[in-house]
Amino acid sequence: MSLQSNLRTLDVSQHAEQNLIDFSGVSSAVTTILQRALAGFEITEHEGTQLFQSIGKDINAIVKCADIIRQRSVGDQASFVITRNINFTNICYMGCKFCGFSKGKNDADAELLSMQEMAQRAQEAWDRGATEVCIQGGLHPDLPADHYRKILVSIKQQVPQMHIHAFSPFEIFFGAKNSNMSYKEFIADLMAHGLDSMPGTAAEILDVEIRKQLTRDKLTTEQWVEIISTAHELGLPTTATIMYGHIDAPHHWAAHIALIREMQKKHRGFTEFVPLGFVHYESPLYTDRKKLKLNVRPGPTANENILMHAVSRIMLNGWIDNIQASWVKLGPAYAIQMLRAGANDLGGTLMDESITRSSGGVHGEEILPEDMVKMIQDSGLAPFRRNTLYNTLENFDHAAPSQRIASCGGALA
Numbered sequence: 001m002s003l004q005s006n007l008r009t010l011d012v013s014q015h016a017e018q019n020l021i022d023f024s025g026v027s028s029a030v031t032t033i034l035q036r037a038l039a040g041f042e043i044t045e046h047e048g049t050q051l052f053q054s055i056g057k058d059i060n061a062i063v064k065c066a067d068i069i070r071q072r073s074v075g076d077q078a079s080f081v082i083t084r085n086i087n088f089t090n091i092c093y094m095g096c097k098f099c100g101f102s103k104g105k106n107d108a109d110a111e112l113l114s115m116q117e118m119a120q121r122a123q124e125a126w127d128r129g130a131t132e133v134c135i136q137g138g139l140h141p142d143l144p145a146d147h148y149r150k151i152l153v154s155i156k157q158q159v160p161q162m163h164i165h166a167f168s169p170f171e172i173f174f175g176a177k178n179s180n181m182s183y184k185e186f187i188a189d190l191m192a193h194g195l196d197s198m199p200g201t202a203a204e205i206l207d208v209e210i211r212k213q214l215t216r217d218k219l220t221t222e223q224w225v226e227i228i229s230t231a232h233e234l235g236l237p238t239t240a241t242i243m244y245g246h247i248d249a250p251h252h253w254a255a256h257i258a259l260i261r262e263m264q265k266k267h268r269g270f271t272e273f274v275p276l277g278f279v280h281y282e283s284p285l286y287t288d289r290k291k292l293k294l295n296v297r298p299g300p301t302a303n304e305n306i307l308m309h310a311v312s313r314i315m316l317n318g319w320i321d322n323i324q325a326s327w328v329k330l331g332p333a334y335a336i337q338m339l340r341a342g343a344n345d346l347g348g349t350l351m352d353e354s355i356t357r358s359s360g361g362v363h364g365e366e367i368l369p370e371d372m373v374k375m376i377q378d379s380g381l382a383p384f385r386r387n388t389l390y391n392t393l394e395n396f397d398h399a400a401p402s403q404r405i406a407s408c409g410g411a412l413a
């Protein structure tokens with residue numbers, strides 16, 4: 001099926017772009033899929049799986065194709081946002097097996113921030129140039145029903161112009177249940193009190209069997225889709241995520257991305273797609289894998305990381321323009337390479353990253369804006385600072401030609 005409404009017509013210059021891909025030594029199956037993608041055809045879930053299973057020179061061609069499609073979609077620029085993560089509580093009763101962040105109520109390092117503390121952190125962030133706070137927390141069993149609303153009110157009272165990007169679909173599920181409200185009523189109420197957008201986290205892998213193994217009683221795929229679709233119907237934008245590199249496989253990734261694409265066709269509510277590699281070091285899913293009798297991998301391989309960014313760019317072409325490389329998961333050097341493998345955004349400066357560090361992540365809790373600019377310049381793209389909804393706030397110089405790196409082009413393969 002051709003994406004008539006979303007892809008530009010193939011023109012002479014695009015034929016020239018195809019010639020930039022060295023198809024010698026590339027399998028005929030991958031060559032056919034990439035040529036179809038470059039000609040504006042939608043890549044099917046089955047074709048996506050084939051791309052994810054690629055090795056050797058096929059990966060180089062996929063990466064180059066993704067880089068070309070990124071250039072066509074958003075040009076030779078990449079973005080970041082100044083934001084602060086505020087994880088208001090790490091107390092959670094869910095026990096997701098992959099999570100190293102949650103604590104019991106009586107644990108010595110259990111934490112629940114006061115409204116005053118949250119407002120103060122938002123003010124500090126604003127004073128440091130942040131345009132967004134990203135607020136998520138554990139599912140604290142004793143939270144009063146109106147806790148989520150109070151968070152929004154206290155931050156908006158302190159910093160009215162701050163964009164509040166908050167509450168995962170699992171928190172929406174939990175809050176709606178505690179408030180005896182439908183998802184629609186609960187989200188609408190939060191929007192009326194200052195919610196500006198939602199993170200599309202808690203998606204992990206949108207597959208029934210995989211989700212069952214990752215956590216007991218966790219939000220089902222259908223519930224995740226229903227909550228996000230409800231947000232989109234109400235006009236609330238969200239991100240979309242995938243957590244990969246644990247007990248999952250290429251066909252799960254392609255199915256997940258195809259589902260996100262179908263949702264986007266209906267409501268156009270996703271601002272970006274964010275691949276999040278599994279961080280295994282202190283994750284119970286990995287450390288207890290023998291007890292759990294699960295064959296858990298220690299996070300994605302280098303090839304899987306690069307393919308995730310490249311194939312998601314190719315599969316989502318025409319529907320989601322922004323593919324984010326997470327420096328928290330990948331590390332800065334590797335995130336730079338993803339900018340030439342389909343990604344066009346480095347996400348947020350974060351200031352207080354703690355969720356990934358709790359699972360043993362080693363890439364720190366903050367990247368300064370000037371370092372974000374340098375990272376993007378090092379990729380050969382032009383940096384700009386954006387707000388949550390990808391409006392440009394500040395442009396920076398493009399890197400000097402001598403500083404540019406070439407496309408990583410599968411050097412990681």
Ligand code: SF4
Nearest residue numbers: 092094095096099138
């Ligand atoms: S992932 Fe979220 S819901 Fe699951 S245990 Fe961790 S904090 Fe709780």
